[in-house]
Structures are given as C-alpha cells and as structure tokens.
Amino acid sequence: MEPGCEEAGEFRAPPLEGASDSPGPPPFRWFCLDHVRAFNSRYNFFDGMTADEIHHAQRPLAGWERETRAFAHAGGDKPPKWSDFSDPLDAIAARFRREVAPERNDGKPLSGQDRASLKVLGLAADADRGALRKRYSELVRKYHPDRNGGDRSHEAMLQKVIAAYQQLRQAPAFV
Template sequence: MSTFSKYFEKIRVRPDPQAEAKAAAPLCQWDGCKEAGTHRAPVGRMREGEYFRFCFDHVREYNKGFNYFAGAPAAEIARFQKEALTGHRPTWTVASNGSARFAPDFSTKRSGRAGYYKNVRDPFNLFSQQRAEAPAAEIRTRPLEAKALETLGLAADATGAAIKSRYKELVKRHHPDTNGGDRGSEERFREVIQAYRLLRQAGRC
C-alpha cells in the first residue's frame, strides 16, 4: 500500500484536548514559570469570583497553603462556621413572634359562650360590647341547663367545681358495679351522665 494512498488521506486524527487547552491558556502567574496557566485558583476572601491562572504543578503548591480565612478576626470565623450549618440561609428562633405566646390555644379551650368570652384575646377592643354583656348571659340559666342541675341536685348558680364534684359522687353511688342490680339505680346513673354531658357542652364545667 502506498503512503500516498487515498485511504490515508481520509484518516482523521483526534486532536489532543490538553494540547489545545495549553495553547489557548494564558501564561502561568507563578513567578518565573513559563508554563501555560491551565488551572484556576481562587484569589481569596472578599474577592470571590476572581481567580489566578497556574500550571498544574503550581496550582497544587498554591492550594496547599491556601487559607480562605487568613487575616480574618476570630469572631467573623465563628459566625461563618455557625451560618454554614444552615447553608448561610436566614433562620428564626422558635416563637420569635412576640404576640404568638399570648395567642389563645383553641385546642385546650372549652366550647360554649362562657369559655369564649373568658379566653379570647381582644387587643383592639373589637368585642368589648359582647364581653360587657357576657356576665349577664352567664347568670341566666337555660331551661335544659336548669333541669340538668336539678337532676344533679344543685342550684342554678352552682360553680363548675361543684358540678364536677357532685357528678363524681353520684357516679360512684349509682354505678352498675355498686348498685347491686337495682334497675332504678341504673336509670338514675344514665340521667346523671346525660345531665353532666349537657352542662359540659354548655360550658358550665
């Protein structure tokens, strides 16, 4: 086969990417070096985005002694390390909203008008009129509440503590395990439970 064959003319040699990079790279910035600066090295703190151009051997030498915090005060280094834990994103402490600690927790509040007027914040006095009328509404007892109090043997102005105490006393007295199979006592037991449940829903205890 002749060296001038048409097949040799069609052969393409892949160019060396490293040779092309060296040819296009600027001169190494290391003092006295004549090699191509094919590798980047960061300039340092407060000059982010700026780089030196070194050859392979000198970029390794530069990286061995590189210190991003060189000359930085200890307080700034500590702050940087603390912020690095959250990726330098802003964070807030739990319950940083000062008004949040005074907001009502409705999951622990009882239902009914008595619980509402006593426990809800009103910093702008939007419900001052309703709150002023609340005591009068609490004193007035509805017919079903009056009947429930009568079932428990209590007066209309009985407090929540008195209602709970009376309920516990009657339950112990008329519980099926202690009434000896008395049907009348079982019926009384059901009435006491229904009366107490109604008073709880009304916010009386």
Template sequence: MSSNLFDSIRVKPRQKPEDKPKGPICEWEGCDKPAEHRAPKGRGAEGQFFQFCTEHVREYNKSFNYFAEMKDDEIADELKRQQQTGGRPTWQQSTNGSAKAKSAPRTARARNFQDTRFNDPLNLFARASRTRRQKPMTERELRMVEVDRRAFESLGFEGRANADEIRKRYKELVKKHHPDANGGDKASEERLRSIITAYNHLKSKGFLG
C-alpha cells in the first residue's frame, strides 16, 4: 500500500484542556487571573471585600480612600475609633470590640477642650501639661506656643497655616499614611497617630475656626 496516501492524511493533534484556575477569579473588569487577595469595599460596606489578583489589588489600593466624601470631623472621629481598636479599621464589628479596646496597652494621653481623649505617642502634650503645672505663667504661655509650633511641624508646616491649609494637608497625610495604603507598615501607623494628635491639638486651640 502506498505511503503517499497516509502522508496526505493529516491527523489533528489533541489539544490539551486548558487549566481552569482553582478558586475565585479576579473581579477586575477584563481580568481572568486567580484572585489571591481581598480588598475592602469601603465605608458603608464594612466586612465586604473585592477579590483581586496581585496586580489589580495593588492598583485598587493606590486609589482606595476609605475617607472619601467624609467631613473633617467625621474623619477625626473615625480615626479615633480605629486607634481604640489598635490603629486598624474595624471592617467587621463584633461584641468583643470594646473589650479588646479596653485591654489594649495604654499610651500617654492628653485631653482637648471637650475633655475627649486621643493618643499622644510622643508624650508631646503630656510633657507640656506637666510643665504648665511647674512653671510660672509667662513660661507656660511660651511652652504652649512651642507646642503649637510642633503641631504645625507634624503636619509639615514651617510656620502657622490657615484653617483651609490645615484641613487640606491633614486629608493628604491621612490618605498617604493610612494602613490600607501602606500594607500595615508600623512606621506609617505611628506617623498617622502623630498626625491625628497634631490635628486634634490645633483644632482644640481654635486654629481651625
């Protein structure tokens, strides 16, 4: 039998079945990679998450702003609440949350004009409070001016700034140093606490009107 006949018959090779990804698929539009990471959906959807691949979770984190459309006072209140739960957003509420906050290590604290408490990790205002009790009135006034100056420096100002400039800088720094934008970096969390402390101090002194 002639082999030419068999040579003219082409056998179509078997195609290997495509490997289907195991687990969820990335929710980014047009992407079909495995979703290996979760990202919070944001305010109003606490406890709910998107599922993204490594590439798109990074893209999402760059643009994610939990504080979008929140007023300054709302941002300050939310950050205080987060500090009480260890400096992290409480995506999921639980009945044990308040107990955990009470058992958390105590740090130096100071009071503002409304007698509300906020973290003072550098003991900046605690030291100033002790100094006021120990020094004559003239030195007390100078110390308060120095504390104000340090608060402005914490927000990146070389001198006094107006209310609009303070609010704008505060929002920028909060977004930059928020844990969700820095993968939970401890140094960034400490920086965020000092920013909040400085902002609350300037607010209590009337620099925000």
C-alpha cells in the first residue's frame, strides 16, 4: 500500500528488492488502481541491461531454445514405481496394463469401440465385411421377438447387436 493512500489495495505488485530476510518468497505489495498504474508506468524490464543484452532478450525466438521436459512417455504416463506401493484392488495398475491389441491381416486400424463391437458380435479382429453381415443376420434371427414366438426377454441383446453392427459398418476397417 502506498503511504497516505486510503484506497483498498486490490492490485498486486512485485516486492521491493531485498525487502525480506525470510527464506520463503517475499510478500507482494498491494496498491489501489491509481497507484498500481503509476508503479507500472515507472517499471522498466530492461533497466540496467546493456544494448547487447536488450537485443538478445528481444529476439523473436528468445526463450525457445531452453530444454523442456516431456509431458508423456511413449504415448502415455509412466507407470509408478511399485516397490513401495500397495495396490490390493488393482485400481492404479490396471491403467498401465497393456493388453495386446488384436491386429487385422489387412493392417486397417481398430478403435476400442470397434473391438468392443466385435466382441458383442462374437467376431475375430480380422473379420471382413461379408463375415460381419452374416454374423449380424444370424444374431438378429436368434434374438428378434418375431423369431422367438414373441419372447421379448432377448430384446436388450438385440439392441446391443444392432448398435454394434451400425458402428462397425461405418468403421474404417470395414469400409
């Protein structure tokens, strides 16, 4: 707060150099709007720098040459070290467990949703469009109420089969 000012100090400003002897960060100064504007108008980042230092700081790529840490490791987080960690419910380790993804012979990619839909239909990962249609027809005949004498107990499974087929027929692996 500025000496003699009665306004509330709402705006933070950097502390005075050498204002604190404590080991932590020095406390900020708080100013009213008028006094923080005056403080900012007097502030000069380049004060005390040579012409070469100012030129170096104003380069277009200044700061970009610094080394940065990687955010991810091979597409995901690194798993924690388990030597001193107990995970009896397998709540954390399950996230890092890699299941071998079934691959297609033609090299076309399968998403997680594609794999789940193939599982609902009971098909292998390398099934083709013809096998997809054939299996869909079999399962619709099996679960449809008109084929089961009006029994509607399999209606939920029929809806899953239809949804899986609709998803897979538009998937890149089956186009």
